[in-house]
Amino acid sequence: MDMLRWLSLVALLATTLFSVSACGAPPREIAITLREFSFAPAQVEAKSGEKLRLVLTNAGKLTHTFVSQEMKISRDVEAGKSESVEAIAPGQSGDYTFTCGVPGHEAAGMRGAFVVK
Numbered sequence: 001m002d003m004l005r006w007l008s009l010v011a012l013l014a015t016t017l018f019s020v021s022a023c024g025a026p027p028r029e030i031a032i033t034l035r036e037f038s039f040a041p042a043q044v045e046a047k048s049g050e051k052l053r054l055v056l057t058n059a060g061k062l063t064h065t066f067v068s069q070e071m072k073i074s075r076d077v078e079a080g081k082s083e084s085v086e087a088i089a090p091g092q093s094g095d096y097t098f099t100c101g102v103p104g105h106e107a108a109g110m111r112g113a114f115v116v117k
C-alpha cells in the first residue's frame with residue numbers, strides 16, 4: 001500500500017473514532033454553590049438541548065433546594081453536602097428561572113436563570 005493511501009485510511013479511521021466518541025460525549029459539568037441566600041453563579045449559560053451535569057454544593061448552614069420546572073429538577077441539598085444531577089437544557093432559547101423551594105428563600109435572593117442560546 002502506498003503512503004498516500006495509508007494516510008487516507010488513517011484519517012478515515014480517526015474521523016470515525018472521533019464521531020463515535022462525540023456522540024457519547026459526557027455531559028458538561030457546571031458547579032453551582034448554594035448558600036443563604038444566593039446561587040453562585042446565578043446565571044448559567046447553556047446551548048439548547050445541551051447535556052449538563054449540575055454539581056450543587058450547599059456552602060450554607062440551612063438545607064436548600066434547587067428547583068427548575070422546565071428542566072424537571074427538584075433536588076434537596078443538605079448543609080455541607082453536594083448533589084449531582086443530570087439534565088438536558090431546554091430546546092428553545094430563552095431564560096429559564098431556577099429557585100430554592102424552601103419558603104422565603106427565593107424572596108431572600110435564591111433565584112437564578114439558565115440562559116439558553
Ligand SMILES: [Cu+2]
Binds near residue numbers: 063064065100101102
Ligand atoms: Cu434555600
